[in-house]
Amino acid sequence: MDSSTDRIEREILLKAPRSRVWRALSNAEEFGAWFGVALKGKTFAAGERVRGQVTYPGYEHVVFDVLIVKVEPERLLSLRWHPYAVDPSIDYSKEPTTLVEFELKEVDDGVLLRVVESGFDGIPPSRRLEAFRMNSGGWDQQMKNIEKHVSTT
Amino acid sequence: MSPRHRARLKKAPPKKTPLRNSAPVFAALGDETRLRLVAILCAGGALSIAQLTSGTEITRQAVTKHLRVLADAGLARDVKVGRERLWEFEPDRLEEARRSLDEIARQWDYALNKLKMTVESR
Numbered sequence: 459m460d461s462s463t464d465r466i467e468r469e470i471l472l473k474a475p476r477s478r479v480w481r482a483l484s485n486a487e488e489f490g491a492w493f494g495v496a497l498k499g500k501t502f503a504a505g506e507r508v509r510g511q512v513t514y515p516g517y518e519h520v521v522f523d524v525l526i527v528k529v530e531p532e533r534l535l536s537l538r539w540h541p542y543a544v545d546p547s548i549d550y551s552k553e554p555t556t557l558v559e560f561e562l563k564e565v566d567d568g569v570l571l572r573v574v575e576s577g578f579d580g581i582p583p584s585r586r587l588e589a590f591r592m593n594s595g596g597w598d599q600q601m602k603n604i605e606k607h608v609s610t611t
Numbered sequence: 612m613s614p615r616h617r618a619r620l621k622k623a624p625p626k627k628t629p630l631r632n633s634a635p636v637f638a639a640l641g642d643e644t645r646l647r648l649v650a651i652l653c654a655g656g657a658l659s660i661a662q663l664t665s666g667t668e669i670t671r672q673a674v675t676k677h678l679r680v681l682a683d684a685g686l687a688r689d690v691k692v693g694r695e696r697l698w699e700f701e702p703d704r705l706e707e708a709r710r711s712l713d714e715i716a717r718q719w720d721y722a723l724n725k726l727k728m729t730v731e732s733r
Binding site: 463466468470472473474478479482483488491492493494541542571573575578 | 711712715716719720722723724725726727728729730731
């Protein structure tokens with residue numbers, strides 16, 4: 459299950475103390491702030507389900523619905539969710555989930571954060587295609603927005 | 612088929628498996644004419660029905676029917692260029708799956724950039 463189509467891996471260097479990065483990840487409210495979900499008053503605890511309304515422009519109708527898998531302070535946070543669950547008329551609960559893992563590693567100039575989302579091979583191909591069609595365009599625009607934001611501040 | 616048998620069939624629909632998803636593809640290719648059409652379309656470019664039938668004995672109607680079968684299986688698609696309807700090979704499903712992953716990866720890039728801005732501010 460480790461094919462090129464099964465997982466997404468990303469690494470980013472964060473020039474901040476480990477405790478700060480961990481707080482941004484493990485504190486539900488802070489997580490929601492950068493991820494774009496309203497999670498005020500919620501907490502992330504292993505084995506618990508967390509839900510919140512997406513605040514991301516254009517996706518406000520989507521409910522962020524995850525199961526927290528592991529919480530290992532300052533080291534690892536993992537959760538499961540339904541990828542591309544953006545159509546409110548579809549019940550995704552019976553479909554397989556993907557696993558998202560945030561792993562922290564301390565390096566000389568900060569924290570190396572690794573994000574791995576895996577399990578896509580278990581998602582029905584028709585859903586993957588549909589999601590691609592629904593998503594493309596909107597996110598490209600958002601990427602341009604952030605580029606603009608970063609380069610002007 | 613006894614009514615009882617039918618009821619049972621109705622109650623337990625066949626499960627969708629990856630293999631099952633591929634069945635229409637294989638069925639569509641299990642015909643010499645369609646296999647030839649796929650080979651021609653794979654060579655690249657979009658072709659009209661006239662181009663696809665030139666030099667063959669197949670009628671336009673027959674080719675159209677075969678192309679519909681290929682389209683239903685996700686192997687070919689028609690595109691309108693001006694007033695003409697052309698047919699082309701559909702990129703395979705693996706490719707589609709890859710592209711959907713790229714899309715999600717882009718969303719992660721966006722989210723992680725926001726995280727970076729959050730923890731690095733101050």
